[in-house]
Amino acid sequence: MAEQDIDAIIRVRDVTVQFGTTRVLDGLDLDVKRGEILGFVGPSGAGKSVLTRTIIGLVPKVSGRIEVFGVDLDAASSSQRRAVERRWGILFQQGALFSSLTVRQNIQFPAREYLRVSQRLLDEIMVAKLVMVGLKPEVADRYPSELSGGMIKRVALARALALDPELVFLDEPTSGLDPIGAGDFDELVRTLQRTLGLTVFMVTHDLDSLYTACDRIAVLGNGKIIAAGSIADMKASQHPWLQQYFNGKRARAVVA
Amino acid sequence: MSGDPTLERIAQGEGLALCAAGNWTARFAPALERIVSDAEKLRGSRPHIFIDVSQVASLDTFGAWLIERLRRSLSDASAEAEIAGLSANYSSLVDEVRRVGPAPRVVSEGLSITGMLEQIGRTVAGVSGTIIGLVDMLGAVLAAAGKVLIHPRSFRLTSTVHHLEQVCWRAVPIVVLITFLIGCIISQQGIFHFRRFGADIFVVDMLGVLVLREIGVLLVAIMVAGRSGSAYTAELGSMKMREEIDALRTMGFDPIEVLILPRMLALVLALPILAFLGAMAALYGGGLVAWLYGGVDPEAFLLRLRDAISIDHFIVGMVKAPVMAAVIGIVACVEGLAVQGSAESLGQHTTASVVKGIFFVIVMDGVFAIFFASIGM
Numbered sequence: 001m002a003e004q005d006i007d008a009i010i011r012v013r014d015v016t017v018q019f020g021t022t023r024v025l026d027g028l029d030l031d032v033k034r035g036e037i038l039g040f041v042g043p044s045g046a047g048k049s050v051l052t053r054t055i056i057g058l059v060p061k062v063s064g065r066i067e068v069f070g071v072d073l074d075a076a077s078s079s080q081r082r083a084v085e086r087r088w089g090i091l092f093q094q095g096a097l098f099s100s101l102t103v104r105q106n107i108q109f110p111a112r113e114y115l116r117v118s119q120r121l122l123d124e125i126m127v128a129k130l131v132m133v134g135l136k137p138e139v140a141d142r143y144p145s146e147l148s149g150g151m152i153k154r155v156a157l158a159r160a161l162a163l164d165p166e167l168v169f170l171d172e173p174t175s176g177l178d179p180i181g182a183g184d185f186d187e188l189v190r191t192l193q194r195t196l197g198l199t200v201f202m203v204t205h206d207l208d209s210l211y212t213a214c215d216r217i218a219v220l221g222n223g224k225i226i227a228a229g230s231i232a233d234m235k236a237s238q239h240p241w242l243q244q245y246f247n248g249k250r251a252r253a254v255v256a
Numbered sequence: 257m258s259g260d261p262t263l264e265r266i267a268q269g270e271g272l273a274l275c276a277a278g279n280w281t282a283r284f285a286p287a288l289e290r291i292v293s294d295a296e297k298l299r300g301s302r303p304h305i306f307i308d309v310s311q312v313a314s315l316d317t318f319g320a321w322l323i324e325r326l327r328r329s330l331s332d333a334s335a336e337a338e339i340a341g342l343s344a345n346y347s348s349l350v351d352e353v354r355r356v357g358p359a360p361r362v363v364s365e366g367l368s369i370t371g372m373l374e375q376i377g378r379t380v381a382g383v384s385g386t387i388i389g390l391v392d393m394l395g396a397v398l399a400a401a402g403k404v405l406i407h408p409r410s411f412r413l414t415s416t417v418h419h420l421e422q423v424c425w426r427a428v429p430i431v432v433l434i435t436f437l438i439g440c441i442i443s444q445q446g447i448f449h450f451r452r453f454g455a456d457i458f459v460v461d462m463l464g465v466l467v468l469r470e471i472g473v474l475l476v477a478i479m480v481a482g483r484s485g486s487a488y489t490a491e492l493g494s495m496k497m498r499e500e501i502d503a504l505r506t507m508g509f510d511p512i513e514v515l516i517l518p519r520m521l522a523l524v525l526a527l528p529i530l531a532f533l534g535a536m537a538a539l540y541g542g543g544l545v546a547w548l549y550g551g552v553d554p555e556a557f558l559l560r561l562r563d564a565i566s567i568d569h570f571i572v573g574m575v576k577a578p579v580m581a582a583v584i585g586i587v588a589c590v591e592g593l594a595v596q597g598s599a600e601s602l603g604q605h606t607t608a609s610v611v612k613g614i615f616f617v618i619v620m621d622g623v624f625a626i627f628f629a630s631i632g633m
Binding site: 098099100104111115116117118121123124125126127128129131132137138140141143144145146161163164191194195196197 | 282286317318321345348349352356358360596597600
């Protein structure tokens, strides 16, 4: 990629990921700028989650270079890496809440491990996070199995935000939510991004989210970024998949 | 460090200004908490206190909340403390934390005599529930078996064979190895102690009776409870956690028939086979040690064995095996279906499956011992 964006918080260069003989990502380049909400779309099975998991280091890559906060994660020492991990938060597709801990313990877990602060402050911050993600403090002592799908997503977001990260990865945050709940969630992400100055990397399939929440959209296809830009750029694109995605029947319904 | 958060106190006539500066963020949370706790003691010291945050370099939820907490504790009935110099960037964050109420108390049950007594009472009362659960499952399995007998086409042969491979074929090496070693040990101990009375040869009697009647089947049943009972519980439990069992039910399948019957059948077939192999391995091991360590040559060993045991001993052992298998299977399936949503619950029920399985196997063995003694076998 020609332009070297100094403000890029994530910089992915020429990344290739392979499972057996299937090449999932093939020389992929991507920049995520500070303070933006990047919507990441692509057909099912294109490797969106794989890229997310590669950036956060859960999937090994064959070649390429990934920098987060200007730190090359392959070259980083373990303490550098931990410092980076403290600055990001991840919302997994299924929430990945610890099933044997309560909501309270789930949200407090990162802070309890990383910060030496009193139980009182932990409790207060936990309530603050719950309020931020739009939940009542009363859910604090429930277990994940006693929560609805939407609540699980919200609690998982609260846990992802526990240490006030600068960067948040959201893997299909609105999937499985009703349209109103999904709309609220988009609104929430927007509000949090404004108040906390977050950078958000959001994998999504939800056209509404793309329209209302995202500043920029990147499209994955054939293991590469086939387009990146605003909604208008996407709609103007001649790529057949983009045409179908942004000008298809469902897209028209969203715009109308 | 220059980024360290500070809170300077500046007197302004009657009032007091608290000037916050530096990074009020999560990284500095421990220091921030100390600063704020100190400043909270200023409550009521001056008629007018305000917090100036114009010098704050960066602010996040931790910092914003601590400033808000300070504001709240400095406010009293007469005067409201104020936050001044808030930049536009941070005002929405401070507004956000202003909505935060007190944290709900943790409902913790302290250690008390009544609490402990209650726990004991509940556990004892739970025993009857366990027994009912087991009988319930036994009935359900028999009903499903009956249905399959009437409609043999609904029998799941593939599944049964698959489980038979898991619980029988794959268990053979470890079962044979362990029973072989136990046979060796029994034989060695027997010879060691019997030798003092010059009764070496009686070790063959002991080995034969013990292995065929008791040790063979009991030991194998315990191993199967640990190996396959736990696997059944974990499989069914994780299926229950992910609503797979509910999905099956809504498609019109009976989970007992689809999941549990093949597993039970596999176990009931596997245990006699494993018990037989185990008994043979133990006899072989015992014979080997008797020969190498005790000097009883194989021919004498076999001759003595033929005199010492009768077919009754063998039958007694083998009759017990399928019953024990059924007990292990039923306990494992009941526990599997009792798993709740959490990983911890899965662990607890898997443990309970093995513990209860082994307990019931030993109880059954005792019941059989009394029964066979009274009919003179």
